[in-house]
Amino acid sequence: MILHITSKQEWLEAQTRGEYLAPSLQTEGFIHCSTDKQVLHVANAFYRGRSDLVLLVIDESKLESELKWEAPAGPPANGISVADLFPHVFGAISLAAVAAVLDFKFDPATGSFILPKISTANC
Numbered sequence: 001m002i003l004h005i006t007s008k009q010e011w012l013e014a015q016t017r018g019e020y021l022a023p024s025l026q027t028e029g030f031i032h033c034s035t036d037k038q039v040l041h042v043a044n045a046f047y048r049g050r051s052d053l054v055l056l057v058i059d060e061s062k063l064e065s066e067l068k069w070e071a072p073a074g075p076p077a078n079g080i081s082v083a084d085l086f087p088h089v090f091g092a093i094s095l096a097a098v099a100a101v102l103d104f105k106f107d108p109a110t111g112s113f114i115l116p117k118i119s120t121a122n123c
Helices: 008-017 023-027 039-046
Strands: 002-007 053-058 066-070 086-090 098-103 105-107 112-114
Touching: 002 008, 002 039, 008 053, 039 112
Parallel strands: none
Antiparallel strands: 002 053, 053 098, 066 086, 105 112
16 A cells, blocks of 8 residues: 545545546656655655645555656655655556545644554555
C-alpha cells in the first residue's frame, strides 16, 4: 500500500473524471506518493495547517500506471533522508486502485497532522 495526500475537492473531481490526476503529473511527470512511515513528514513539510485534505490509500497491485521508487528531490528535511525511496506513479491513478479515502486532520494544538488508522485489509 502507498499513500497520496490530496484535497477533498481534487478527490471529488477525480470521481467525476473517473481517474485521479495530481497537478504534479503535468509539472513533474509523476504523482508523488509516500509510505505510511513517510507521509507525516511530507504532510508536515508541505501541507501544514490545511484542513481540507484526504489521504488516498492506494493498492499498488491495482495501479495501471507505472510505479517507480525514487530518491526524494532536494535536500533531506523533517526526518526524510536521501536514502529514503518514495513511490512515484507515472500516470493517472485509476479509481479502482484507491482502496480507501481517509480524512487527514491537522491538529493545531500539536502543530502536526494525525495519521489515521490505515488497515492493510483494504490493500
